[in-house]
Amino acid sequence: MSEGTAKTPLEFHASLVKAIAETGDRAAFETLYRYFGPRVKAVALRQGTDPGLAEEIVQETMVNLWRKAALFDPAKAAVSTWVFTIARNVRVDLLRKTLRPEPDMTDPSMTPEGEPPPSEIVSRAEEAGRLHQALSRLPAEQRLVLEQAFLEEKPHTEIATDLDLPLGTVKSRIRLAFRRMRAELGGGE
Amino acid sequence: MTITHHASEALLLDYATGALDEAWSLAVAAHASLCAECRSALGDMERLGGALLETAPPHAVDDAGFDAVLARLDSVTAEPPALPVASDREYVLPAPIRRYLGGDVGEIPWRRLGVGARQVLIPTGTPGVTTRLLRIPAGKPVPAHSHGGLELTLVFSGAYSDSTGHYGRGDFQEADPTLRHQPHAAPGEDCICLAVTDAPLAFSSPLMRLVQPLIGI
Numbered sequence: 001m002s003e004g005t006a007k008t009p010l011e012f013h014a015s016l017v018k019a020i021a022e023t024g025d026r027a028a029f030e031t032l033y034r035y036f037g038p039r040v041k042a043v044a045l046r047q048g049t050d051p052g053l054a055e056e057i058v059q060e061t062m063v064n065l066w067r068k069a070a071l072f073d074p075a076k077a078a079v080s081t082w083v084f085t086i087a088r089n090v091r092v093d094l095l096r097k098t099l100r101p102e103p104d105m106t107d108p109s110m111t112p113e114g115e116p117p118p119s120e121i122v123s124r125a126e127e128a129g130r131l132h133q134a135l136s137r138l139p140a141e142q143r144l145v146l147e148q149a150f151l152e153e154k155p156h157t158e159i160a161t162d163l164d165l166p167l168g169t170v171k172s173r174i175r176l177a178f179r180r181m182r183a184e185l186g187g188g189e
Numbered sequence: 190m191t192i193t194h195h196a197s198e199a200l201l202l203d204y205a206t207g208a209l210d211e212a213w214s215l216a217v218a219a220h221a222s223l224c225a226e227c228r229s230a231l232g233d234m235e236r237l238g239g240a241l242l243e244t245a246p247p248h249a250v251d252d253a254g255f256d257a258v259l260a261r262l263d264s265v266t267a268e269p270p271a272l273p274v275a276s277d278r279e280y281v282l283p284a285p286i287r288r289y290l291g292g293d294v295g296e297i298p299w300r301r302l303g304v305g306a307r308q309v310l311i312p313t314g315t316p317g318v319t320t321r322l323l324r325i326p327a328g329k330p331v332p333a334h335s336h337g338g339l340e341l342t343l344v345f346s347g348a349y350s351d352s353t354g355h356y357g358r359g360d361f362q363e364a365d366p367t368l369r370h371q372p373h374a375a376p377g378e379d380c381i382c383l384a385v386t387d388a389p390l391a392f393s394s395p396l397m398r399l400v401q402p403l404i405g406i
Contacts (some may be wrong), residue, residue, distance in 0.1 A: 021267075026259065033255055038247030045248055056252055059258050066262055077232075088207040088238070098314050099211045101218040103228065104284035106342030108276040111223055131240045150238045151245060155208040156199050171199050178198065180239050182230075186385045 010128050013079035016074075021069035032079070033062050040087045043151045049095065057094060061087045078128050085148075091153065127185060134184040142177035145170055190222045194360040200341075203319060204232035212315035215285055216361075222283035223359035238239045281381065282322075286311070290322070294346070294381055297322070303400065307343040311383075320386045325349065328376040332397045335369035337388030340349055347380035349373060353359050356382075369393070 007015065016032050016172070037058045044054035064086045071084055092100045103110065113119035135143065148159045160167040196200065196204075196217055203209040204217040219226045281294045289298045289311050299307040306329075311320040321373055325331055327347060341363055348357040351370040364370065374380040392398050 024262075026262070029262075030255070033250075036242075037250040037255070039242050039245050041250050042245045043242060044247040046245075054248075055251055055254050057258070059261075062258050063261055063265060065208055066263050066267070068268050071268055078236065080243040081236045084242045085235055085239040086244070092207045096207075100207060100209075100289075101211065101215040101216075101285040102223040103218050104288075106271050106305050107280075107284035108278065109280040109283050122249075126238075128240065131236065132244060135240055135244060146237070147241060148239045149202060149206050149208070152230060153204045153206050173196055173203060178202070178234070178237070178289055181253050182233050187234065 008145065010078050010080075014074040017069050017079055018070045018074070018084075019067075020066060031067060032065065036065075036083050037062060037081075040083065043087065044091065047091070047152050049093070049096055057087065057090055060090045060094065064090065080128070088153070105111075130184045131181060136149070138180065140176055142173050142180075145173045146177050149174060163178075190392050191357075192226070192359040192361075194354065194356055196228055196361050197363055198230070201230055201365065202234055205231050205238065210315040210318070211319045212313040212318040212385050213341060215289065215311070215313060216383055217318060218285040218344055219383060220343050220359070220361045222285060223258040224361075237280060251269055252288060272284050283345075286322070286345075286383065290315075294322075294324075299324060302333065306331070318385060320383070320385045323380075323382050323384050325372070325374040325382075327374055327379050330371055330373045333369065333371035333393040335392040335393070336364050336386070337364050338366065339387055340364040340390075341383075341385040342389065345381045347378040348375040349380045349382070350375065364406075382400040 013032065013035070016025070016028035019028040020032075040061050041054050041058045044057045045051070049057065059161070061083065065083065072079070089100060092098060138146070145163075147161055148154050148162070149156075154162070156170055157167060159165075161168045163170070191398055200209070200213070200217060204214055209217065213400065217227075239246060256324045282290070287293055287389075290309065297309050301308055305326045307324040311322060311323045313320050322345075325347075331349075341361070342356070343362075344356050344360050345357055346358060348355060348360075349372040350356070353362070353368070353370065353376075356372075357375075364383050
């Protein structure tokens with residue numbers, strides 16, 4: 001972009017969402033569409049959705065991204081995390097036609113987070129880089145169960161049936177993989 | 190408030206991926222409203238979902254689809270940033286539950302269950318799963334029972350104890366058919382909790398089994 005500082009892809013994406021929120025920047029929107037659209041579509045197709053419906057999920061997800069751009073907080077999440085949650089909610093709504101109750105972050109009864117200790121405040125860019133690296137180093141069997149859970153949206157019981165594994169094995173593979181990822185994120189341990 | 194009993198990782202993960210049905214999701218969302226630790230775990234799971242989404246091999250989208258979206262943007266109303274609601278009011282029930290019931294514990298139509306307890310059913314779109322708010326009188330036991338299926342319990346006020354431990358505000362219990370227990374409400378304050386079940390409770394007492402259909406539990 002114009003200021004000449006090299007941005008990581010993550011900072012670049014966050015700046016595009018900001019441009020949409022502040023000025024309704026359609027060029028910024030198109031860049032995000034070209035990047036995330038094909039990924040959201042790939043995930044929908046993996047779930048056995050027919051191509052027409054997969055395209056509808058992409059379009060709804062991107063319209064929601066446009067609509068909710070002002071709600072995006074780059075200090076709290078990477079754009080990819082945010083898009084994952086929007087696409088997930090669109091799939092629950094369009095495919096499963098069910099509701100997914102969520103905590104209301106503005107609820108006065110919400111227990112406050114407390115300030116994270118300084119060691120946990122790593123930049124989102126650094127964090128995403130570490131997460132991608134850790135994913136690529138994950139044993140194939142752990143990566144497979146994670147993909148089935150997150151990309152194919154299968155509950156534990158269904159993963160166990162499909163892979164012909166005991167439920168306990170699926171749970172422990174997911175647990176191991178998640179612990180490893182969390183350790184990379186520097187929290188939770 | 191110290192929460193010592195959390196939702197299991199498997200349940201949190203099914204919620205984070207979107208695989209969990211509405212009634213169970215309501216219990217997880219209500220627990221996460223009260224439990225910063227589980228909220229943080231859910232946040233990490235969503236980050237993992239984002240990383241998996243980003244590294245998934247992309248699949249080409251339709252150009253016509255992009256044009257259709259552009260044409261829709263003019264008529265889309267942007268959502269303003271979310272601001273915390275300033276309120277002096279303290280709620281017993283977290284927002285996801287209040288939204289289903291239309292109010293807090295003092296504003297909802299409690300019905301007598303017969304054994305001194307009261308309940309309010311919470312309608313959800315999950316077939317075969319019963320979601321209810323229970324109010325157990327302070328100091329009183331719930332008749333001993335086991336579970337035909339899965340039962341999730343989340344405490345909002347007061348407390349109860351059973352052979353597995355003590356459950357206070359925010360604490361979450363997952364009971365499966367292997368657990369037979371007799372929860373006992375702690376003295377001092379009525380125990381108000383959410384209970385989500387996919388099978389009727391199996392009461393140990395023949396008398397309870399006899400009146401069970403009449404009191405609707």
